[in-house]
Amino acid sequence: MNIFESDILRTLSEKKYSNQRSLSESSGYSLGVINKSLKKLFNEGYLDSENNLTEKARKDIAKKSPKNAIILAAGFGMRMVPINTISPKAFLEVNGEALIERIIKQLHEVGIRDICIVVGYMKEQFEYLIDEYGVKLIVNEEYKEKNNLHSLALASQYLSNTYIIPSDIWCNNNPFSENELYSWYMVSDLVDDESNVRINRKMELVTSLNGGNQMIGISYLIEKDSDIVRNRLSQYDKEKKYTNSFWEETLVEGDRMLVQAKVVHSSDVVEINTYEELRELDEESNHLKSDAISLISDVLNVRDKDITEIEVLKKGMTNHSFLFSVLDTKYIMRIPGEGTDNLVDRKGEAEVYNVIKDKGISDDIIYINPKNGYKISKYLDGSRVCNPRNKDDLKKCMARLKFFHSLCLKVDHSFDIFEKIDFYESLWDGNKSIFRDYNYTKENVFSLKKLIDGMEKDWCLTHIDAVPDNFLFVNIDGKESVRLIDWEYAGMQDPHVDIAMFCIYSLYDRKEIDRLIDIYFEGKCRKEIRIKIYAYIAVCGLLWSNWCEYKRNLGVEFGEYSIRQYRYAKDYYKIVMEELNNEGR
Numbered sequence: 001m002n003i004f005e006s007d008i009l010r011t012l013s014e015k016k017y018s019n020q021r022s023l024s025e026s027s028g029y030s031l032g033v034i035n036k037s038l039k040k041l042f043n044e045g046y047l048d049s050e051n052n053l054t055e056k057a058r059k060d061i062a063k064k065s066p067k068n069a070i071i072l073a074a075g076f077g078m079r080m081v082p083i084n085t086i087s088p089k090a091f092l093e094v095n096g097e098a099l100i101e102r103i104i105k106q107l108h109e110v111g112i113r114d115i116c117i118v119v120g121y122m123k124e125q126f127e128y129l130i131d132e133y134g135v136k137l138i139v140n141e142e143y144k145e146k147n148n149l150h151s152l153a154l155a156s157q158y159l160s161n162t163y164i165i166p167s168d169i170w171c172n173n174n175p176f177s178e179n180e181l182y183s184w185y186m187v188s189d190l191v192d193d194e195s196n197v198r199i200n201r202k203m204e205l206v207t208s209l210n211g212g213n214q215m216i217g218i219s220y221l222i223e224k225d226s227d228i229v230r231n232r233l234s235q236y237d238k239e240k241k242y243t244n245s246f247w248e249e250t251l252v253e254g255d256r257m258l259v260q261a262k263v264v265h266s267s268d269v270v271e272i273n274t275y276e277e278l279r280e281l282d283e284e285s286n287h288l289k290s291d292a293i294s295l296i297s298d299v300l301n302v303r304d305k306d307i308t309e310i311e312v313l314k315k316g317m318t319n320h321s322f323l324f325s326v327l328d329t330k331y332i333m334r335i336p337g338e339g340t341d342n343l344v345d346r347k348g349e350a351e352v353y354n355v356i357k358d359k360g361i362s363d364d365i366i367y368i369n370p371k372n373g374y375k376i377s378k379y380l381d382g383s384r385v386c387n388p389r390n391k392d393d394l395k396k397c398m399a400r401l402k403f404f405h406s407l408c409l410k411v412d413h414s415f416d417i418f419e420k421i422d423f424y425e426s427l428w429d430g431n432k433s434i435f436r437d438y439n440y441t442k443e444n445v446f447s448l449k450k451l452i453d454g455m456e457k458d459w460c461l462t463h464i465d466a467v468p469d470n471f472l473f474v475n476i477d478g479k480e481s482v483r484l485i486d487w488e489y490a491g492m493q494d495p496h497v498d499i500a501m502f503c504i505y506s507l508y509d510r511k512e513i514d515r516l517i518d519i520y521f522e523g524k525c526r527k528e529i530r531i532k533i534y535a536y537i538a539v540c541g542l543l544w545s546n547w548c549e550y551k552r553n554l555g556v557e558f559g560e561y562s563i564r565q566y567r568y569a570k571d572y573y574k575i576v577m578e579e580l581n582n583e584g585r
Contacts, residue, residue, distance in 0.1 A: 001040075001041075001044070001046075001181070001182075002202075003182060003202075003203045003260050004029060004033050004037050004203075005037045005040055005041055006181040006182050007027055007028075007029070007181075008023065008027050008029065008033075008034065008037045008038070008041065009041055009046055009047075009053070009057060009061075009181060010061070010177070010179050010180070010181050011023065011026050011027045012047070012051065012052075012053060013053055013057070013058075013061055013179050014177075014178075014179065016052075017050070017051040017052070020034045020035060020038070038051060041057075045057075046060070060181070061179050061181065064161060064179075064180055064181050064182070064222045064223075065161060065178065065179050065180060066110070066111075066112055066161050066162070066163060066176070066177070066178070066180055066220065067112075067114060067160050067161045067162065068112065068114035068115065068116070068158060068160060068161075068162050068163075069107050069112050069114070069115045069116070069162060069163040069164075069165060069176075070115075070116045070117075070118065070152065070155045070158055070159070070162060070163070070164050070165070071090075071100065071103060071104075071115065071116070071117045071118070071135075071165045071166075071167050072118050072148045072151050072152060072164070072165070072166050072167060072247075073088060073089075073090045073100060073117050073118060073119050073120075073126065073166075073167035074118050074119055074120030074121060074123075074140040074143040074148065074151045075088075075089070075120065075121060075143060075147075075148065076088075076120075076121045076143065076144065087122060087125055088119075088121050088122050088125060088126075088167070089167060089168040089272065090126070090167035090168065091125060092168070092272055092278055092285070093282075093285050093286050094170050094272075094278070094281055094282045094285060095282055095285075096286075099167060099168060099169065099170055099272070100117070100126075100129070100167050101129075101133075102170065102171070103165055103167070103169065103171070104129070104133045104135065106171060106174045106175070106176055107163070107176055108133075109174055109176070110174065110176045110177055110178045111178055112163065112176065113134060114158075115133070115134075115135045115136070116135065116136045116137075116138055116155050116158050117129065117135050117136070117137055117138070117167075118137075118138045118139075118140050118148075118151040118152070118154055118155050119137050119138070119139055119140065120139065120140040120141070120142075120143025120144075120151070121143055121144075123137070123139055138154050138155050140154055144555070144556075144557065145243065145557070146243050146244070147243070147244045147245055147246055148166075148246055148247050149233065149236060149237065149242055149245045149246060149247045149249060149250070150237055150243075151247070152164065152229075152233055152247040152250075153233040153234065153236075153237040153247075156229075156230045156233045156234065157230075159221060159226035159227075159229060159230050160223055160226055161180070161220075161221070161222050161223055161226070162220070162221050162226060163176060163218070163219070163220050164218070164219045164220075164221065164247070165217070165218050165219075166217040166218070166271065168271055168272050168273065169216065169217065169218060169269060169270070169271055169272075170269070170270045170272060170281060171268065171269050172267070172268045172269070173268055175218055175264070175269060180220050180222070182222065182259075182260055183219075183220060183221045183222050183225040183258070183259040183260065184219065184220050184259050184260045184261065184262040185205060185215075185218075185219045185248070185251060185257060185259045185260075185261065185262065186216040186217070186218040186219065186262045186263075186264060186269065187199065187205065187212075187213035187214060187215055187216055187261055187262070187263055187264075188213060188214035188215075188216055188263070188264055188265070188266045188269065189213065189263055189264070189265055189266055190213070190214045190266035191211060191212070191213070191214070192211055192212065192213065192214035192215070193210075193211040194211065195208070195211055195212040195213055195214055195215050196208055196209070196212065196215075197212050197213060197215060197257065198211075198212030198213055199212075199213055199261045199263065203260055203261050203263075204256055204257070204260065204261065205256060205257040205259070205260070205261045206255055206256040206257075207252070207255050207256060213261070213263070214266065214271075215248070216264065216269050216271055217248075217271060218262075218269070219251075219259065220262075221259070225258060225259060228250075228258065229247075229250045229251065232249075232250035233247070233250055236249060236250060274310060274311075275288070275290075275293075275310045276308065276309075276310055279305075283305075288304070291374075292333055292335060292374065293307060295333075295367075295369075295374060295376075296324065296326070296331075296333060296376065299366065299367045299376055300326050300331075300366075300376075302326050302327070306326055306327065307324055307325075307326055308324065308325050308326075309323070309324060309325040309330075310322055310323070310324045311323045311324070313332065320334075320335045320336075321333065321334045321335065322335075323379060329378070330378070330379035330381060331366065331376055331377065331378055331379055332363075332376070332377050332378075332379050333374070333375070333376050334373070334374065334375040334376075334377075335374060336372065336373040336374070343424075343547070343550075344373060344488045344489065345413065345491075346369070346370050346371060346372065346373040347370045347371075348411070348412075348413040348490075348491060349368070349370070349373070349487060349488050349490070350368050350369075350370035351370075351411050351412065351413070352411055352461065352487045352490045352491075353365050353368055353487060355409050355410070355411055355461065356409065356461075356487070359404075359407065359409075360481075361400070361403070361404050361407075361483065361484055362483055362484055362485060362487065363377045363378070363380065363472070363483055363485045364377055364378040364380075365377050366378060373488075377485075380472055380474040380483065382474065382475055383472045383473060383474045383483075384472070384473050385468060385469050385470075385471060385472060385473075386468040386469075386471035386473070386482075387468070388468040388502075388506035388508070391515075391519075393471075393473075394515075394516060394519050395519055396473070396480075396482050397468075397471045397482060397502075398516070398519045398520040399482075400471070400482040400484065401463075401466055401484070401498055401499075401502075401520070402520060404463070404484065405458070405460065405462075405495040405498070407460075407461075408458070408460040408461075409460060409461035410460065410461060410492070411461055411490075411491060411492060413491050413492065414491045414492035414493060415462065415464050415489060415490070415491035415492070415493045415497075417493075417497070417536075417539050417540065417543055418446065418449055418539070420543055421442070421445075421446075421539075421542055421543050421546055424543070424546035424547050424549070424550050425546050425549075427550045427553075428549060428550060428553060429553070431553060433549060434549060434552070435545075435566055441542065441566070441569055441570055441573075442542065444570075444573045445538055445539055445542045445569050445573055447573075448535045448538060448539060448573065448576060451532075451535060451576070451580075452532060452535050452536070452539070455528065455532045456528070456529075457494040457496065457532070458494060458495055459492060459493070459494065460492065460495060461490060461491070461492060462490065462491065462492070462493035462494065462495045462497055462498055463484060463487060463489075463490050463498050463501075464489035464490055464491065464493065464497065464498070464501060465486055465487075465488065465489045465490075465501060466484065466498035466499075466501050466502050467501060467502055467505035467506070468502065468505065468506055469505075470484055470485050470486045471483075471484060472484075472485055494532075494536075496529065496532060496533055496536060497536050497540065499516065499517060499520055499533055499536075500533050500536035500537045500539075500540050501540055502516065503516055503537060504537055504540055504541055504544065504564075504565060504568050507560075507561075507564050510575070513533075513534075513537070514530075517530055517533060527579075527583070530579075531576060531579045531580065531583075534572050534575050534576050534579065535572070535576050537568050537572040538568060538569050538570075538571075538572035538573045538575075538576060539569070540568070541565045541566065541567070541568025541569035541570075541572065542565070542566070542568075542569035543565075544561075544565040545562060545565040545566040545569060548561065548562035548565060549562070
């Protein structure tokens with residue numbers, strides 16, 4: 001049975017045959033396809049002479065009919081800024097109904113009650129569904145590090161005759177059925193430049209490098225294809241190269257998918273990925289009510305609908321930011337990340353921006369709230385960040401940093417590194433460090449305080465977070481300029497701390513560190529100053545290691561960065577001691 005014959009047989013199982021024209025209207029196929037398929041189904045014993053289903057047809061339909069469903073709902077939904085910190089995408093409301101509840105109800109309508117939901121981000125919000133709808137929850141603890149291939153792998157034992165459904169889908173009509181006769185993957189009739197599949201004449205999904213049909217994500221697998229997908233999930237989930245892969249990778253065989261295409265109209269099934277897509281679908285949705293959108297509207301004196309082209313920027317280590325447009329002008333809004341109210345003095349940050357606003361060294365700030373840290377700035381179009389491996393970039397960035405330091409700006413607060421080390425440690429809520437020799441390392445690092453305090457130093461406004469990603473190369477009136485952004489940690493301190501911070505964020509080795517020092521000082525750095533910067537590298541390494549440990553307790557991991565910071569604390573304490581011994585001190 002091909003796809004056309006299967007669809008016609010399924011239509012006949014749901015609606016008694018009257019005539020070919022009626023069947024054509026119900027199935028969507030031409031009279032020619034109907035006529036040819038009916039003959040084939042009769043010849044193969046699926047229909048009798050009156051086009052009624054035979055016992056053979058009923059058994060085949062029963063064998064392939066849906067048994068259960070798996071809903072994938074673990075992801076963070078980064079593109080849903082600025083509303084993704086409120087709840088998972090599955091709970092976005094369209095016409096007063098949460099997406100995931102609509103999906104569950106549509107499954108119930110066709111008799112599917114065996115439903116698993118793979119959860120991760122804000123997993124607790126899904127708990128009520130167990131009592132309300134009798135679902136099972138499977139927790140994906142690695143939802144931040146892995147894509148939904150891992151989510152489906154966790155639920156692979158439940159694959160049989162199964163619907164696989166993303167949780168961010170709104171379906172106008174019920175896409176599910178009591179009867180299915182083959183495996184399929186749903187795509188839209190909308191052309192999508194980002195899609196990597198298209199439909200051929202046989203209704204197969206073939207791979208495409210130049211866009212194709214928009215991939216919706218809903219799929220149905222019959223048992224034999226479930227076995228294939230289950231085996232591939234088991235294999236792929238163990239391989240690092242599939243860490244960021246979608247589960248659809250398991251459907252690919254050569255230049256096509258192993259399942260057929262199911263095509264829907266773009267207005268009937270909508271995948272909601274962005275704030276604007278939700279607004280377009282239901283401009284009265286409760287989830288459009290966002291503090292961030294209301295703030296933008298008030299600050300720029302525009303209507304909510306004038307805020308367009310909302311796009312998430314790369315997730316920062318401290319904050320979440322998004323790009324948006326108002327009347328052809330682009331802006332960036334920063335929303336403080338998890339736990340930053342404990343990490344950043346927002347009042348002090350506002351003071352810093354007030355001091356630097358007319359110096360031409362920072363981004364163009366439109367608004368900053370000294371209480372919650374919300375910030376709006378103009379987007380520097382065509383900008384790029386510093387490449388810490390490019391010597392020309394380093395020369396320009398260090399020249400700009402040196403100019404900022406030469407201004408000797410003053411604010412009313414300081415950034416005490418040793419005090420902050422203890423403060424970040426206090427935020428662990430009594431938990432011990434993940435590093436077994438932490439106390440020994442901390443004792444060594446703190447022994448450097450007397451050395452640092454006794455060394456010559458200036459005392460002025462210091463950026464503290466002067467890392468490559470915070471140096472922006474921009475073109476202003478046809479001239480290249482370097483701007484420093486993200487002044488959250490800035491305060492009074494020895495400006496040479498900024499050199500140390502740049503080095504440890506770049507994960508420099510000693511040769512690269514010495515090169516940067518030589519660039520900043522134009523080859524005239526005194527030995528004592530170099531040793532002091534080494535000491536700052538040790539101290540700042542422990543500082544950010546403790547910071548990472550705090551964020552880790554909040555569920556935010558930084559991988560190699562965290563380990564490398566701790567190594568800087570240990571290794572550069574030893575280097576300072578060696579240098580002092582060589583100096584006879």
